Amino acid sequence: MSQFAINIIFVGGSFLLYIAIAIWAKAGSTSDFYVAGGGVHPITNGAAIGADWMSAASFISMAGLIAAGGYANSTFLMGWTGGYVLLAMLLAPYLRKFGKFTVPEFIGDRFYSKNARLVAVICLIVASVTYVIGQMAGAGVAFSRFLEVDSTVGLMIAAVVVFIYAVMGGMKGITYTQVAQYCVLIIAYTIPAVFISLQLTGNPIPGLGLFSTHVDSGMPILSKLNQVITDLGFNEYTADIDNKLNMVLFTLSLMIGTAGLPHVIIRFFTVPKVADARWSAGWALVFIALLYLTAPAVASMARLNLMTTIYPDGTSAEPIQYDERPNWIKEWEVTGLIQFTDKNEDGRIQLYNDSEAFAPTAEARGWNGNELVVNRDILVLANPEIANLPGWVIGLIAAGGLAAALSTAAGLLLAISSAVSHDLIKGSINPAISEKGELLAARISMAVAIVVATWLGANPPGFAAQVVALAFGIAAASLFPALMMGIFSKRVNNKGAIAGMLTGLAFTLAYIFVYKGWLFIPGTNNLADTPENWVLGISPLSIGAVGAIVNFAVAFIVSNATEEPPVEIQELVESVRYPRGAGQATDH
């Protein structure tokens, strides 16, 4: 059977499964649509959160980022998991006790202000839309490589599938498809990693293999990797870095941003009790860790495999002939994600770091520049091919990558559509709308959100990679502090919260735009985006944590200078702190 047919079977089979679940879990009420009826078991919810959270970025890009950056990019591993500690202790149980449908609804009620709710809706929509673009684009890449269809056609197929289960089932349909998608993606991620770990270290558990001995050389695998890449002029993989302030702030921004992302928070509204919200945060992190403990192993092993593919006889011998390159390089060349230029015209592939320090060595070997450019996003997708694994593993990776992208897209689309139908339409425009009317409005906004996301995915703005940083920055600087203060302080009032959100947001956006261009329009940046120009060495990607601090500070100062919140609001804060009497998430 051809590889194409295998891929079709795996991807098609998984899609049929999602649609079957959608038909089984149709939403009959707004409670079904927004919070899956509020009866989801904490372990089930944990798996759903795992799929909701682990996006194309986690599945496809993260290992590539770590492979390229080594120790310095451990920030993603810590940042995207440490946020769950904050969620479990600072937000999830209390928001579950509050027992409403959306994140802006809490902000609006707690700060007794329609404007606060509106600011929260805007933050939510901007953060979620920017995030969803990356998912749709990721699904497009997976389609174009594995199903040999145009990526726009691939996107349309993905959109139709999401449309079927998200519009029909709402949160209920999404919850159970996410559980299925979690299973698909974790199996797809783990199996190739196990094979590769066995090949390189003899240890079947990749996370342990990472710290084991490399079978061929008898050295620890990380020492071997350090040796191979430093021979070729790259920095040591495990080397420490100088700019620790930036590393701390970037990790903190990712953690706070993770805790403030609405599509994750609303998943905690689906469990029956406050105690379940705490447990499901723990289970979510267990399910996430299964991938996150494997990812650093995939990263270092894939980097080593890539190097030994190009230099089969060791780094001091000549690299392989271009004509004898393995099949997977040929196939990825077609997509443009691997590019080769024979700069010294010797017919061989020279892959090394074109740095000044390495220039004398390169010249002595007759090398005229690095000749192979490998897009780091393909690392996980190409992993089974690099390690010569059987065809069905490749089909599995295709289905897994799509599961990761679609499950996150669906969660984001639900957060967007519920903000529109519940917070905007029912909360502001037409409070008298019937439940049936609101359910219809929710479905229509979901459909519109899918169309917009698909269009943006097919025509991604040139700044797609940067907008993900924007999503975390917004969530960290606006939503997280407002939610936390709403629970932990009785003194923060409407004026303080709104002023805090707006200044936190403005500060963060301004810092990003100064370096990345205003509204990301190329050429409008005031300073070049290089470390020398950053204030105290803080990268624009790390600024969300500082924005959050600004938000907290402004909110406290303004609140203390103005009147106390009304008594009934202070009672509301009291009530979210105590689990008793949670009941199901309700409308009123």
Place this chain on the structure above:
Amino acid sequence: MSAGHSYDAEAYWKANLRLIFGSLIVWALVSYGFAILLRPMLAGIPIGGTDLGFWFAQQGSILTFIALIFHYAWRMNKIDEKFGVHEE
């Protein structure tokens, strides 16, 4: 919930805050401490071709986070019961 409840609301909330505070110290210590700022101090402890700080950065902090959340959930359930604010 304002008046007439039978439990000591203030003591319950303080117990929760204490638990959160302790957990977040550990949370910060393993990630910002061991994995980043204190890594040079741990450089002498070798583990599989690198040092303990690298392990905390890539795996150790994640494992600690899991333990922290389950510990918090388990302790809070006890505290809920002790103060009689647990759900029926």
